[in-house]
Amino acid sequence: MTYENILAETRGKVGLVTLNRPKALNALSLAMMREIGKALDAFEQDDAIGAVVMTGSDRAFAAGADIRDLQEKEFMHLFLADFPHGPTEGWHSLNTMRKPVIAAVAGLALGGGCEMAMACDMIIAAENARFGQPEIKLGTMPGAGGTQRLTRTIGKAKAMDLCLTGRMMDVQEAERSGLVSRIVPVAELLDEALKVADTIANMSRPVVYLVKEAVNVSFSSTLQEGLRFESRAFHSTFATEDRREGMAAFVEKREPQFKHR
Numbered sequence: 001m002t003y004e005n006i007l008a009e010t011r012g013k014v015g016l017v018t019l020n021r022p023k024a025l026n027a028l029s030l031a032m033m034r035e036i037g038k039a040l041d042a043f044e045q046d047d048a049i050g051a052v053v054m055t056g057s058d059r060a061f062a063a064g065a066d067i068r069d070l071q072e073k074e075f076m077h078l079f080l081a082d083f084p085h086g087p088t089e090g091w092h093s094l095n096t097m098r099k100p101v102i103a104a105v106a107g108l109a110l111g112g113g114c115e116m117a118m119a120c121d122m123i124i125a126a127e128n129a130r131f132g133q134p135e136i137k138l139g140t141m142p143g144a145g146g147t148q149r150l151t152r153t154i155g156k157a158k159a160m161d162l163c164l165t166g167r168m169m170d171v172q173e174a175e176r177s178g179l180v181s182r183i184v185p186v187a188e189l190l191d192e193a194l195k196v197a198d199t200i201a202n203m204s205r206p207v208v209y210l211v212k213e214a215v216n217v218s219f220s221s222t223l224q225e226g227l228r229f230e231s232r233a234f235h236s237t238f239a240t241e242d243r244r245e246g247m248a249a250f251v252e253k254r255e256p257q258f259k260h261r
Helices: 030-045 075-081 090-096 112-119 134-138 149-154 156-165 171-176 186-201 205-217 223-237 241-251
Strands: 006-011 014-019 051-055 060-062 101-105 108-110 122-126 130-132 168-170 182-184
Touching (some): 030 090, 060 101, 090 112, 101 186, 108 112, 112 149, 122 171, 122 186, 134 156, 168 171, 171 182, 182 186, 205 223, 205 241
Parallel strands (some): 014 051, 060 108, 122 182
């Protein structure tokens, strides 16, 4: 499918979504978000794809929401549409993806761009990446996870700092704070993200789904509830062919051949 604001392609077992509004620093317009949702839905339904990478340009992953789209909106419109998490919005697809999504971030990831990166399952960042939630400078506040995912990831003090002052943090601070999983040179960013995604895509897909779900449960449950969920998920892997193959391959000192069942 051809899109106006993004590029969607496959790299082996990996789906690649590239935000493609360079003149606007990949500002997240409503049209772009809907295209992202369609591309993610297509990759989610494609049995040949095991993981997805989302990226932007060297200058910007996404510099925020497109303010021109929001400037004239009123409360009732946003409320009735359940914006931005309604079923017709790209955020809905990103929030419900079972397949892992890796954000490959270079340059600016601000406002909605930071929120989109956090909605992915991990962030691999280039040395020039910068993150922030500057919505307060516009007389509004984060609305797609900025006060929620950011607080759970980097803690209350830093989340308050970023959300109340609108300041940006560089990639070194982001990694120290636990927002970023690894830092790579700008020129190596996409290759590294695709390499990580390909590694994941070659694992047992049912087990990948279980691991992703279990980690996400840890954000919304008590430790005891999470441990119980993890235990039951672990037990369920023993009903899969892939668990038998993986352990047999280990004992036989060979690479496993997972069949995703």
